[in-house]
Amino acid sequence: MNTTQQLVLVLRFGGALVAAAFLSQFASAADEQAMPPKAAPTATSAVAVLIPTQGNDVHGTVRFTKVAGGVRLVTEVTGLTPGKHGFHVHEFGDASAADGAGAGGHFNPTHEVHGAPMAEHRHEGDLGNLEADAAGHAVLDFVDTGLALEGASSIIGRGLVVHASPDDLKSQPVGNAGKRVAVGVIGIAKGP
Numbered sequence: 531m532n533t534t535q536q537l538v539l540v541l542r543f544g545g546a547l548v549a550a551a552f553l554s555q556f557a558s559a560a561d562e563q564a565m566p567p568k569a570a571p572t573a574t575s576a577v578a579v580l581i582p583t584q585g586n587d588v589h590g591t592v593r594f595t596k597v598a599g600g601v602r603l604v605t606e607v608t609g610l611t612p613g614k615h616g617f618h619v620h621e622f623g624d625a626s627a628a629d630g631a632g633a634g635g636h637f638n639p640t641h642e643v644h645g646a647p648m649a650e651h652r653h654e655g656d657l658g659n660l661e662a663d664a665a666g667h668a669v670l671d672f673v674d675t676g677l678a679l680e681g682a683s684s685i686i687g688r689g690l691v692v693h694a695s696p697d698d699l700k701s702q703p704v705g706n707a708g709k710r711v712a713v714g715v716i717g718i719a720k721g722p
């Protein structure tokens with residue numbers, strides 16, 4: 531074997547190694563893509579503390595507890611204008627923007643249309659309305675059958691938003707509920 535032949539052999543062998551490395555990288559990237567989405571953290575109890583967006587004074591606490599057939603919400607909010615206010619779980623647990631925009635759109639892991647909480651077709655995050663009394667105080671205690679605290683549709687880590695206007699429960703994609711007056715992040719709670 532002369533020098534040229536040796537060089538050709540080295541190049542071929544080296545090329546094969548590079549190709550093998552490239553292919554294995556490609557294969558692992560493909561494997562990652564094929565994997566199902568990682569499930570969000572699981573909890574039996576969660577809480578969101580609502581903080582006002584800029585120019586508002588809306589505060590509140592929402593507690594979520596896993597119960598038979600769904601998730602019980604116990605909600606108390608102050609500083610609202612009297613009447614109905616759209617109330618939803620939004621996609622992102624990001625309360626950093628002054629206007630609440632960081633929370634993104636309604637949490638909708640099943641790619642449904644916007645609707646009422648009791649509707650057959652709804653975003654998972656569609657919780658309808660809070661209704662404030664003359665003093666701007668709203669309480670709501672109900673069991674929602676669409677929310678989950680575990681699995682791929684878990685609301686843990688997502689955002690919670692209260693709006694300036696009523697959710698009409700039918701306009702797409704967000705019920706025409708207007709500006710965001712308070713936002714919160716849904717976190718794991720110690721339990722009841």
Ligand SMILES: [Cu+2]
Binds near residue numbers: 616617618620636
């Ligand atoms: Cu909303």
Ligand SMILES: [Zn+2]
Binds near residue numbers: 644656
């Ligand atoms: Zn919606």
